[in-house]
Amino acid sequence: MKLHIIELKKMSDFLRIRPVWDRMLEQAVTRNVALTYEWAYASWKRYAGFFDVRVATLWEADTLVSAIPFVAKPARGEGCRGTAVQVLTEIVPYSTVSEDAPVLECFFAYLRRNYADLLKVSFQEVDASCYGFAALTDWAQSEGMPFFIYKSHESPYVEIRTDFSSYYLTRKKKIKNALRNKPDKLQALSPFRIVSYAKEPDIRRGFQQLLEIDCESWKYEERSDMASREGQHIFYETLAEEGAKRGMAELWLLVNEREPVAFEYNLLFEGKVMAIKWGYKAKYAPFSPGVILRLETTKQFFERGFRMIDLWGSKDQFKTIWSDDHFDRYAVHLYANSAQGLSLKRQDEAARNSAAAPSAVELC
Numbered sequence: 001m002k003l004h005i006i007e008l009k010k011m012s013d014f015l016r017i018r019p020v021w022d023r024m025l026e027q028a029v030t031r032n033v034a035l036t037y038e039w040a041y042a043s044w045k046r047y048a049g050f051f052d053v054r055v056a057t058l059w060e061a062d063t064l065v066s067a068i069p070f071v072a073k074p075a076r077g078e079g080c081r082g083t084a085v086q087v088l089t090e091i092v093p094y095s096t097v098s099e100d101a102p103v104l105e106c107f108f109a110y111l112r113r114n115y116a117d118l119l120k121v122s123f124q125e126v127d128a129s130c131y132g133f134a135a136l137t138d139w140a141q142s143e144g145m146p147f148f149i150y151k152s153h154e155s156p157y158v159e160i161r162t163d164f165s166s167y168y169l170t171r172k173k174k175i176k177n178a179l180r181n182k183p184d185k186l187q188a189l190s191p192f193r194i195v196s197y198a199k200e201p202d203i204r205r206g207f208q209q210l211l212e213i214d215c216e217s218w219k220y221e222e223r224s225d226m227a228s229r230e231g232q233h234i235f236y237e238t239l240a241e242e243g244a245k246r247g248m249a250e251l252w253l254l255v256n257e258r259e260p261v262a263f264e265y266n267l268l269f270e271g272k273v274m275a276i277k278w279g280y281k282a283k284y285a286p287f288s289p290g291v292i293l294r295l296e297t298t299k300q301f302f303e304r305g306f307r308m309i310d311l312w313g314s315k316d317q318f319k320t321i322w323s324d325d326h327f328d329r330y331a332v333h334l335y336a337n338s339a340q341g342l343s344l345k346r347q348d349e350a351a352r353n354s355a356a357a358p359s360a361v362e363l364c
Helices: 011-016 020-025 037-047 103-114 133-143 164-179 182-189 200-216 232-245 282-287 289-303 339-353
Strands: 004-008 052-060 061-075 082-087 118-127 148-160 192-197 249-256 260-269 272-280 308-312 327-336
Touching: 004 103, 011 037, 020 037, 020 061, 037 052, 037 308, 052 103, 061 232, 061 289, 061 339, 082 339, 103 118, 103 282, 118 133, 118 339, 133 148, 133 249, 133 327, 148 192, 148 339, 164 289, 182 282, 192 200, 192 260, 192 289, 200 232, 200 272, 232 249, 232 260, 232 327, 249 289, 249 339, 260 289, 272 289, 282 289, 327 339
Parallel strands: 082 118, 272 308
Antiparallel strands: 004 052, 052 061, 061 082, 118 327, 148 308, 148 327, 192 249, 249 260, 260 272
């Protein structure tokens, strides 16, 4: 199969490719929410103006075979000056309509032509069980490219094989220990209700309430809320609005008579729920509003026929209330086989071993 690349650098080019992208994903070997046009478009808007953001579209004649969004930024390590590229997909490293398509060969040839000083290419939060993971390392070995792979975190998920009642019995002790009589106390403080936003006109209103909660949560003090991180609120707001057009975005909020209290930001794709963001106002922490909301949304999703909820992100005390199962998520870094590339690899390995972030480029 002979492929050629058409590079998308202008927003107008990106907007025009949506119908073709959707058709490509329908035929793809693996489909995932992070391979969708909506995810790539939201990523583009997040990074545009801050970094060099592009999409490499790979074609066989007039058929789109793969589309790989990425950002490029100076890679800075001690004694290392060059370009680091981060591919803007997660879980599945890249899309393709055929396992025989030379996607990696074509993509890396394109990167080397456009970035003569390329030192590093990164894929984040890759699921080792998904298509493309083994292909990355196999291809790197065949090309003589040094690589560094490590498990970045364990991401819990909820799976119900029978019905919600049976699932609840397996988690009853942990849920009750977390809740006790807190729902009654929260109701007595100010009557609350749970609402959801899924339609495009409503998503904007829901997202504003979500941001309000996020800015008054514990995350604000850690500077890990969406509004405190470069361009992140643009990504999530765009993803919600674009996802609503396809019916794949839902914002759930617990609100009382005075204000919004807690939120969940969920994406629905291929029969699965991706719970990508959640939070609550710090002053309501004694009432565990996040647990109250998650219990209701979990019940609602499984009553609607969803059987998998990916809780996204790292394992924590809240997520282990709902499940003991997890996906292993990995970071995959490929380096130039040069003195600077090898030096950068050693620095990244040392940083990881000391529990620090990789030294080259950190965009998220």
